[in-house]
Amino acid sequence: MKKLLAAVLLLGAAASARAGDLLITGAGATFPFPLYSRWFSDYNKLHPALKFNYQSIGSGGGIKQITEGTVDFGASDAPMTDAELAKAPGIQHIPTVLGAVVVTYNAPVKDLKLTGETLSRVFLGKIAKWNDPAIARDNPGVRLPDQAIAVVHRSDGSGTTAIFTDYLAKVSPEWKAGPGAGKSVRWPVGLGAKGNEGVTGMVKQTPGAVGYVELAYANQNHLEMASLKNRDGHFVKPSIQSTSEAAAGVRMPADYRVSITDAAGRNAYPIASFTYLLVHRDTRDAAKGTALVQFLSWAVHQGQAAAAPLDYAPLPKKVVEQVTATIKTLTVQGKHVSLASQH
Amino acid sequence: MRSLLLRRIRNHLMTALCGLGVLLALAPLASLLWLVVSRGLPGLSLSFFTALPTPVGEPGGGVGNAVVGTGMLVSLACLLGLPLGVGAGVFLAERGDGLFGRTVRFTAEVFSGVPSIVVGIVAYGLVVVPMHHFSALAGALALALLMVPTLSRSTEELVRLVPGSLREASLALGVPQWKTSLRIVLRTARGGIVTAALLAVARAAGETAPLLFTTLNNQYWNLRPDQPTASLTVQIFNYAISPYEDWHQKAWSAALVLLLVVGGLNLLARIAMRNSLGSHR
Amino acid sequence: MNRSPAAPLPRVSGGAARSAHGPNLGDRAWSGLLGLLGGAVLLIVGVVVLALVHVARPALKAGAGTFVSSSDWDPVSGSFGALPFIYGTVVTSVVAILVAVPISVGLALFLQEMGPRKLRPVVSFGIETLAAIPSVIYGLWGLFVLVPALRDHLEPFLGRTLGFLPVFRGAPIGLGYLAAGLILAVMILPTIASVTTEVLKTVPASLKEGALALGATRWEAIRMAILPYSRAGILGATLLGLGRALGETMAVTMVIGNSPTISPSLFAAGYSLPAVIANEFAEATGDVHTGALAGLALVLFGVSLILNSAARLLVRMVASGPSRAVAS
Numbered sequence: 001m002k003k004l005l006a007a008v009l010l011l012g013a014a015a016s017a018r019a020g021d022l023l024i025t026g027a028g029a030t031f032p033f034p035l036y037s038r039w040f041s042d043y044n045k046l047h048p049a050l051k052f053n054y055q056s057i058g059s060g061g062g063i064k065q066i067t068e069g070t071v072d073f074g075a076s077d078a079p080m081t082d083a084e085l086a087k088a089p090g091i092q093h094i095p096t097v098l099g100a101v102v103v104t105y106n107a108p109v110k111d112l113k114l115t116g117e118t119l120s121r122v123f124l125g126k127i128a129k130w131n132d133p134a135i136a137r138d139n140p141g142v143r144l145p146d147q148a149i150a151v152v153h154r155s156d157g158s159g160t161t162a163i164f165t166d167y168l169a170k171v172s173p174e175w176k177a178g179p180g181a182g183k184s185v186r187w188p189v190g191l192g193a194k195g196n197e198g199v200t201g202m203v204k205q206t207p208g209a210v211g212y213v214e215l216a217y218a219n220q221n222h223l224e225m226a227s228l229k230n231r232d233g234h235f236v237k238p239s240i241q242s243t244s245e246a247a248a249g250v251r252m253p254a255d256y257r258v259s260i261t262d263a264a265g266r267n268a269y270p271i272a273s274f275t276y277l278l279v280h281r282d283t284r285d286a287a288k289g290t291a292l293v294q295f296l297s298w299a300v301h302q303g304q305a306a307a308a309p310l311d312y313a314p315l316p317k318k319v320v321e322q323v324t325a326t327i328k329t330l331t332v333q334g335k336h337v338s339l340a341s342q343h
Numbered sequence: 344m345r346s347l348l349l350r351r352i353r354n355h356l357m358t359a360l361c362g363l364g365v366l367l368a369l370a371p372l373a374s375l376l377w378l379v380v381s382r383g384l385p386g387l388s389l390s391f392f393t394a395l396p397t398p399v400g401e402p403g404g405g406v407g408n409a410v411v412g413t414g415m416l417v418s419l420a421c422l423l424g425l426p427l428g429v430g431a432g433v434f435l436a437e438r439g440d441g442l443f444g445r446t447v448r449f450t451a452e453v454f455s456g457v458p459s460i461v462v463g464i465v466a467y468g469l470v471v472v473p474m475h476h477f478s479a480l481a482g483a484l485a486l487a488l489l490m491v492p493t494l495s496r497s498t499e500e501l502v503r504l505v506p507g508s509l510r511e512a513s514l515a516l517g518v519p520q521w522k523t524s525l526r527i528v529l530r531t532a533r534g535g536i537v538t539a540a541l542l543a544v545a546r547a548a549g550e551t552a553p554l555l556f557t558t559l560n561n562q563y564w565n566l567r568p569d570q571p572t573a574s575l576t577v578q579i580f581n582y583a584i585s586p587y588e589d590w591h592q593k594a595w596s597a598a599l600v601l602l603l604v605v606g607g608l609n610l611l612a613r614i615a616m617r618n619s620l621g622s623h624r
Numbered sequence: 625m626n627r628s629p630a631a632p633l634p635r636v637s638g639g640a641a642r643s644a645h646g647p648n649l650g651d652r653a654w655s656g657l658l659g660l661l662g663g664a665v666l667l668i669v670g671v672v673v674l675a676l677v678h679v680a681r682p683a684l685k686a687g688a689g690t691f692v693s694s695s696d697w698d699p700v701s702g703s704f705g706a707l708p709f710i711y712g713t714v715v716t717s718v719v720a721i722l723v724a725v726p727i728s729v730g731l732a733l734f735l736q737e738m739g740p741r742k743l744r745p746v747v748s749f750g751i752e753t754l755a756a757i758p759s760v761i762y763g764l765w766g767l768f769v770l771v772p773a774l775r776d777h778l779e780p781f782l783g784r785t786l787g788f789l790p791v792f793r794g795a796p797i798g799l800g801y802l803a804a805g806l807i808l809a810v811m812i813l814p815t816i817a818s819v820t821t822e823v824l825k826t827v828p829a830s831l832k833e834g835a836l837a838l839g840a841t842r843w844e845a846i847r848m849a850i851l852p853y854s855r856a857g858i859l860g861a862t863l864l865g866l867g868r869a870l871g872e873t874m875a876v877t878m879v880i881g882n883s884p885t886i887s888p889s890l891f892a893a894g895y896s897l898p899a900v901i902a903n904e905f906a907e908a909t910g911d912v913h914t915g916a917l918a919g920l921a922l923v924l925f926g927v928s929l930i931l932n933s934a935a936r937l938l939v940r941m942v943a944s945g946p947s948r949a950v951a952s
Binding site: 350351353354357358360361362363364365367368369371372374375376378379427430431433434435437438439443444446447449450451452453454455456457458459460461462463464465467468469488491492495519520521522524525545546548549550551552555556559576579580583584591594595598601602605606609 | 650655663665726727730731753757759761841842872898917921933
């Protein structure tokens with residue numbers, strides 16, 4: 001039996017060591033996973049020998065694993081903090097696309113409207129019923145059910161959580177003083193679910209639930225989404241358009257670590273964010289490094305076309321120019337990567 | 344004194360309550376098996392076993408890589424765990440009556456109840472961090488660590504079933520102890536050892552928790568022990584908590600596949616056991 | 625289950641050295657090899673403990689005192705109080721035990737003492753199957769069958785009828801302590817039932833026959849002769865089940881709601897030790913967070929070792945005969 005096993009293993013090693021096949025492992029954000037899995041699948045069709053294995057374990061996991069060097073690239077929606085960067089020198093943020101965090105719910109209410117204040121009080125557990133006066137005030141003339149609210153949040157360290165709580169901390173002093181902002185905070189109430197997939201699944205399964213997920217997850221699962229009151233005082237529905245609006249006035253810093261929640265602008269959706277791939281400025285593995293840099297270049301150019309159909313907003317033109325310049329500075333074993341031969 | 348009638352009624356009542364226990368215990372089993380079969384069956388097709396998982400929203404696809412991944416993980420775990428587990432079991436049966444033997448036996452018994460997630464952390468610390476890689480090897484190590492204590496105890500039980508007269512006859516003929524152990528005792532207990540090994544393999548194939556942060560996952564085929572690898576159990580977990588209907592369907596189908604694998608191994612174990620007992624009694 | 629055979633096999637000697645023809649090289653080598661393999665089991669356990677302590681060290685240094693006393697689990701501000709997880713683990717295990725023990729003991733009594741003999745192989749096959757089902761499949765079943773049933777039927781019903789008790793208050797969400805406890809009950813049932821059956825088999829027939837001869841009904845014979853005799857064994861079976869419940873990960877994390885809070889209601893969402901490790905370990909940022917999770921694993925490891933040791937000792941005490949069994 002053991003000989004047989006050994007033979008199988010040898011055979012396997014031989015089969016997968018086929019010339020040219022390269023597996024590049026990445027892990028992190030679930031927020032852009034629908035888009036990334038499309039990208040990696042498409043890119044694999046263009047370059048059959050290149051396989052990107054991306055596991056959506058959450059942004060917290062993406063940052064941890066790239067820091068520990070257990071993956072070739074990470075992904076996060078929340079930019080790394082200074083403390084995290086100090087532990088992982090040489091990490092470059094590459095914004096890939098824009099997304100919106102939407103408030104999704106499972107209750108018999110059409111076109112729910114919420115102010116930031118009301119939203120924060122729901123997630124603080126201060127508003128426990130759908131027909132609470134505060135929700136009624138935001139939704140004049142709408143019949144609200146006498147039903148308990150089941151708050152659903154993330155159980156893993158999440159960039160989506162970071163974006164969402166960053167917004168809540170901006171609009172609610174009470175939230176700022178309480179749970180605060182971060183990839184995982186101390187939730188006063190609610191059910192925890194793993195990943196954007198888990199939160200979407202739990203909201204879908206649980207009557208009365210409210211949660212926060214990336215726009216794509218809510219749209220693909222036909223879930224209701226709330227309109228949120230933005231900085232300029234208008235209720236805005238989450239959409240690709242209103243996400244782009246939120247990024248319109250952004251002044252992008254050189255390291256791309258920026259927050260665009262609670263953005264100004266008449267039609268700007270208030271909980272939008274860039275999402276990032278995390279790569280090493282200099283990669284030691286020549287084959288992997290070259291493939292990764294070429295992929296990044298593909299993603300911010302050709303890849304952008306796949307964004308809108310999957311409910312992500314493409315990068316603004318100016319940002320694409322900036323990122324293109326940054327990608328050119330990435331090196332492999334100290335040498336620049338030629339992008340000319342590609343495509 | 345209480346009347347006889349009252350005591351009789353009480354007797355029947357308690358009998359009925361205990362009988363109810365049987366029903367309550369078997370009801371979840373019936374429900375679970377029925378659902379896994381009825382919901383899992385429609386999703387089964389040849390491509391379910393041969394295709395790779397598709398990106399979200401793309402129809403079709405299968406869990407071929409996860410089936411292969413589980414197979415590889417379990418094979419690697421067997422390479423690491425079977426010799427140790429069976430060997431320790433033979434030690435316990437042949438030399439296990441002293442203080443050292445009793446210590447080993449008690450340790451194995453107690454350790455066989457250790458939560459599998461704990462072993463996952465151990466494998467992460469021992470393999471993933473130093474290797475800078477999630478890998479099938481790390482997962483296999485975790486599975487092997489879980490396998491050894493249980494396997495050693497069950498091997499011992501089954502080796503001890505070998506009649507003492509066989510051993511005595513061999514020794515009386517002047518055969519040295521080591522030859523007696525290998526040629527007579529172990530050969531006789533072979534069927535039992537195979538049974539114990541099959542049960543250990545079945546248990547390993549169903550583990551999820553120790554794989555989460557050791558093998559990670561992989562949406563491609565992988566047969567390299569030093570790479571992240573898909574497994575049926577992790578795939579079922581990911582599909583189950585997702586919001587997508589077609590992924591739920593795949594979770595049930597994958598659960599059916601896993602159940603068939605585990606059930607098949609248990610069945611084989613029973614057959615091996617019966618054969619070994621039948622031929623020596 | 626594991627049970628020492630009634631009579632140890634005759635053994636010629638412990639070592640080869642006593643052989644009549646002087647030391648035999650083959651026998652010595654064989655003994656040495658077996659000893660090494662046995663020692664490997666001890667080595668494995670040693671390595672496991674050391675590896676755990678090593679990963680947990682940063683957190684243990686940072687403050688072992690607040691670790692098990694604080695209820696504040698907040699990775700952002702770096703406070704790691706494990707109380708909500710310990711609470712959740714205890715509550716779900718207690719629910720599981722309260723549900724599983726009566727059912728298991730009833731089942732074992734029915735099979736062994738009351739019901740028709742023909743039923744035995746069928747039911748024990750069912751129980752073995754229950755034990756063999758992987759935990760992730762229990763989770764799948766729990767998520768799509770048990771949770772909706774609790775949310776739509778059992779929890780509203782309990783709220784209406786027993787809502788005056790704080791444990792049955794609150795919105796029926798389905799996910800939570802109750803769901804996790806019930807799933808665990810199903811999962812530990814085979815362990816408790818099969819060990820209890822084994823224990824019942826060791827009760828001398830004379831005890832029961834004596835009671836029946838004195839005119840006792842079957843139930844009275846069970847209550848007065850069989851149960852007192854096997855009490856320690858049933859307790860051991862319960863502890864074994866408890867050990868399994870404490871460490872169960874996947875099924876629990878899928879239905880408990882994963883919320884690091886402490887609430888008196890069984891309907892509320894909670895968290896358990898293994899569930900938080902499963903959810904946070906792969907992404908824990910910083911040594912202290914990773915260490916805190918490994919520390920939780922260490923707690924879990926320690927508790928399960930204690931429970932398993934106690935359980936094995938109890939079961940062995942009963943199995944080894946009436947002289948040492950606890951009789952009242």
